[in-house]
Amino acid sequence: MPVWTWTGLKAGKAATRWPQRGPDGQDGVLGMPRWDSAACRTGCDACAAACPTGAIQVNAGKAEVDYGRCIVCQRCVEDCPEGAMASSYDWAFGVRRREDLLWKKALDSRVGQDLGKRVARSLRRSLHIRHVDAGSCNGCESEIGALDNPFYNLHRLGIFFTPSPRFADLLMVTGPVTAPMHAPLLATWEAMPEPRLVLATGTCAVSGAPMDGGYAGGSGLDTLLPVDVWLPGCPPNPAALIHALLLLLERMPQRVQGGHYGAG
Amino acid sequence: MRYNDCALRPLRATDLPAVAQDCVTAGMRFQMAWHDWEEGQCVVRYLVSQGNRVPFLLLEVRGEETLPSLAAIVPLLGWYEREMRDLGGLTFTGHPEPFPLVIHEGFSLPLPPLGREGGKGRLSGEYMPPTMPEVQGDQVQNLYWGPIRADVVETGEFHYSYIGEAILHYHPRLFFKHRGLEARFVGQQADAAVFLAERVSGVGSVCHALAYCQAVETAWGIEVPARAQLLRVILAELERLYNHFHYFGLLAKTTTLKVGSATGFLLEERVKQLAAQLTGSRFLRSLLSVGGLRRDLQAEHLASALENISDEGDAYLTRLHQTASHLDRLMGTGILSKEVAFDQGATGPVARASGLDRDLRRDHPYAAYPHLRFDVPVRAKGDAMARSEVRAESLREAIALLMQASGHLKAGPVRAEYIVPRGQQKGLGWTESPRGSLYYAVRIRDGRLERVKIKSPSFSNWRVFPLTAHGTNMMDYAINEASFGLTIAGCDR
Numbered sequence: 033m034p035v036w037t038w039t040g041l042k043a044g045k046a047a048t049r050w051p052q053r054g055p056d057g058q059d060g061v062l063g064m065p066r067w068d069s070a071a072c073r074t075g076c077d078a079c080a081a082a083c084p085t086g087a088i089q090v091n092a093g094k095a096e097v098d099y100g101r102c103i104v105c106q107r108c109v110e111d112c113p114e115g116a117m118a119s120s121y122d123w124a125f126g127v128r129r130r131e132d133l134l135w136k137k138a139l140d141s142r143v144g145q146d147l148g149k150r151v152a153r154s155l156r157r158s159l160h161i162r163h164v165d166a167g168s169c170n171g172c173e174s175e176i177g178a179l180d181n182p183f184y185n186l187h188r189l190g191i192f193f194t195p196s197p198r199f200a201d202l203l204m205v206t207g208p209v210t211a212p213m214h215a216p217l218l219a220t221w222e223a224m225p226e227p228r229l230v231l232a233t234g235t236c237a238v239s240g241a242p243m244d245g246g247y248a249g250g251s252g253l254d255t256l257l258p259v260d261v262w263l264p265g266c267p268p269n270p271a272a273l274i275h276a277l278l279l280l281l282e283r284m285p286q287r288v289q290g291g292h293y294g295a296g
Numbered sequence: 297m298r299y300n301d302c303a304l305r306p307l308r309a310t311d312l313p314a315v316a317q318d319c320v321t322a323g324m325r326f327q328m329a330w331h332d333w334e335e336g337q338c339v340v341r342y343l344v345s346q347g348n349r350v351p352f353l354l355l356e357v358r359g360e361e362t363l364p365s366l367a368a369i370v371p372l373l374g375w376y377e378r379e380m381r382d383l384g385g386l387t388f389t390g391h392p393e394p395f396p397l398v399i400h401e402g403f404s405l406p407l408p409p410l411g412r413e414g415g416k417g418r419l420s421g422e423y424m425p426p427t428m429p430e431v432q433g434d435q436v437q438n439l440y441w442g443p444i445r446a447d448v449v450e451t452g453e454f455h456y457s458y459i460g461e462a463i464l465h466y467h468p469r470l471f472f473k474h475r476g477l478e479a480r481f482v483g484q485q486a487d488a489a490v491f492l493a494e495r496v497s498g499v500g501s502v503c504h505a506l507a508y509c510q511a512v513e514t515a516w517g518i519e520v521p522a523r524a525q526l527l528r529v530i531l532a533e534l535e536r537l538y539n540h541f542h543y544f545g546l547l548a549k550t551t552t553l554k555v556g557s558a559t560g561f562l563l564e565e566r567v568k569q570l571a572a573q574l575t576g577s578r579f580l581r582s583l584l585s586v587g588g589l590r591r592d593l594q595a596e597h598l599a600s601a602l603e604n605i606s607d608e609g610d611a612y613l614t615r616l617h618q619t620a621s622h623l624d625r626l627m628g629t630g631i632l633s634k635e636v637a638f639d640q641g642a643t644g645p646v647a648r649a650s651g652l653d654r655d656l657r658r659d660h661p662y663a664a665y666p667h668l669r670f671d672v673p674v675r676a677k678g679d680a681m682a683r684s685e686v687r688a689e690s691l692r693e694a695i696a697l698l699m700q701a702s703g704h705l706k707a708g709p710v711r712a713e714y715i716v717p718r719g720q721q722k723g724l725g726w727t728e729s730p731r732g733s734l735y736y737a738v739r740i741r742d743g744r745l746e747r748v749k750i751k752s753p754s755f756s757n758w759r760v761f762p763l764t765a766h767g768t769n770m771m772d773y774a775i776n777e778a779s780f781g782l783t784i785a786g787c788d789r
Contacts, residue, residue: 180561
């Protein structure tokens with residue numbers, strides 16, 4: 033028996049069965065900081081001053097948090113004198129509505145996952161993805177590439193990458209959309225058959241942060257394409273990517289509502 | 297006010313070619329070139345390595361915006377000059393390739409973003425084909441591939457002129473991903489901008505952040521505590537480890553060795569998971585800071601956590617090295633001669649596979665590397681096989697370094713106290729990243745960054761790579777590219 037076949041068989045299955053059971057592989061991975069607004073001191077803007085992307089802003093003494101601009105750098109956690117910002121393992125941040133990444137005091141009574149448009153039944157167990165790098169740092173590509181490694185083994189979920197936009201159901205975009213990538217990105221979208229879905233992958237693609245506002249960088253997909261799921265993270269880890277994909281296919285519930293994790 | 301302990305040599309532009317020729321004749325290697333504006337005056341600097349453990353030489357031309365191109369004498373400078381022209385608005389006379397590089401044909405900015413007046417406006421324009429040599433002939437075909445290509449890959453546009461299987465000319469057009477990072481640093485607080493350095497190249501987060509921090513620390517005269525120095529080595533070698541496993545996964549994929557490929561990617565995943573358990577980030581981000589580390593890490597037990605990965609990694613590399621079908625595709629593929637590697641600026645494992653024995657960790661030591669023992673693997677052949685052998689050995693060295701460094705750890709502070717000085721300071725920082733030499737040059741005034749230059753290893757190796765593709769064949773192209781282990785984000789910035 034050829035040596036590689038033998039070693040492959042001997043090694044056995046490496047794939048996790050998450051999300052059904054088994055590990056998600058993200059032990060210790062820090063997610064978006066949790067904000068406890070009750071612990072916040074009025075007149076203090078330490079977190080906003082520390083935040084390098086403007087995800088936290090203090091307006092008229094009130095902090096506003098936009099997780100769509102968060103790059104998980106944990107600076108606000110370090111600089112908050114009151115412990116109102118706490119490190120967490122909240123990384124499954126895929127949402128259907130961009131507004132759900134904005135922290136809100138009073139939560140909507142409507143449930144987040146009912147708000148998205150329904151995906152065609154035929155897509156739910158077989159989804160083909162066309163990935164486009166619109167100016168990422170390669171962190172997102174590294175994690176998207178990891179989806180095909182034996183541990184996550186994306187195929188087990190009926191999700192595949194395809195080279196041709198003609199065969200693709202989903203456009204997975206990374207990066208802030210730099211000027212030279214603008215036209216190729218839209219051309220890829222045009223080439224896809226309907227129904228076509230879009231996943232804004234990583235904080236750059238969600239809001240452009242921290243790459244927006246420069247002479248070359250764009251500001252994400254907001255005004256460019258109709259986004260079906262927004263997934264901030266810098267980069268989103270492979271389990272967060274799987275969660276976002278299954279959320280899109282209505283196979284997993286949304287975890288975040290009004291910036292609160294575990295609501296929905 | 298100098299860059300580190302560099303030997304400074306002020307020059308007039310007219311003297312540049314003669315001095316550059318002297319440097320080359322003396323066997324010195326140009327590392328990078330960049331421009332700056334100081335008190336409204338244009339300053340162009342060339343960083344030259346004079347030899348191991350000898351301070352760098354810095355050639356400096358002040359007050360001139362039109363310089364003679366050195367590309368004919370030092371070919372590797374060709375790209376730096378084109379970049380300075382695109383981004384800084386400088387002129388280089390007699391350039392053998394006077395075409396745009398960073399700002400594509402068809403795109404423009406109202407003012408050069410790193411020019412005298414600073415950046416205004418945004419990049420805009422429409423796609424135009426790049427300037428290419430005209431390749432004509434009876435059966436010559438032209439293939440334009442990209443910028444969006446098959447599979448999950450970074451954006452880049454590759455042009456081939458070929459007959460049948462034979463590649464006559466190959467031209468990669470990069471910089472679709474140019475995010476203007478050097479300009480983005482300008483105006484930031486120097487001690488708060490580490491997050492940007494971490495995002496220049498995602499799979500090089502540690503090396504970029506480390507080179508940046510070291511540049512600022514040198515500028516401000518900060519001594520980093522011993523424990524932080526060792527932990528920095530641990531972070532850098534963990535990054536090397538997952539990058540090299542990825543390299544072998546990808547290389548085996550191109551030689552259609554499915555299980556070999558899956559094993560490489562699985563080992564990469566396990567190192568990333570270990571990194572997350574140790575630091576909270578799979579990319580080892582949010583840890584490095586000016587002065588040391590943001591928080592302490594419990595890395596004392598790293599050796600036992602690495603044991604399985606070490607054993608399996610070793611068996612994996614041995615198995616790859618015994619697979620004839622894999623090695624057949626690597627031997628004699630994409631040969632890079634020592635002369636071309638030197639002239640065109642190859643770096644890292646690519647340079648070492650072509651007989652250039654260079655490694656910044658040993659030649660210009662930083663962090664805790666002077667206190668650790670490690671070998672620098674070198675090969676002479678310069679083919680894909682040699683490149684993979686160098687990577688395999690340096691993967692094993694990375695594991696040995698991790699074990700050694702974690703064994704040396706002693707309790708102590710991980711961050712130096714410092715006061716941000718007033719006035720102007722300059723500093724250079726460097727690391728030997730998994731892909732080769734990485735430099736940061738920073739100029740700071742009153743705590744804020746005024747100029748940051750980034751030289752990433754892929755910027756060097758992308759320039760070299762096409763020279764190994766001309767005259768080869770299509771079947772070998774993907775293998776050759778994988779054997780270089782390139783990234784695009786770091787090159788494009």
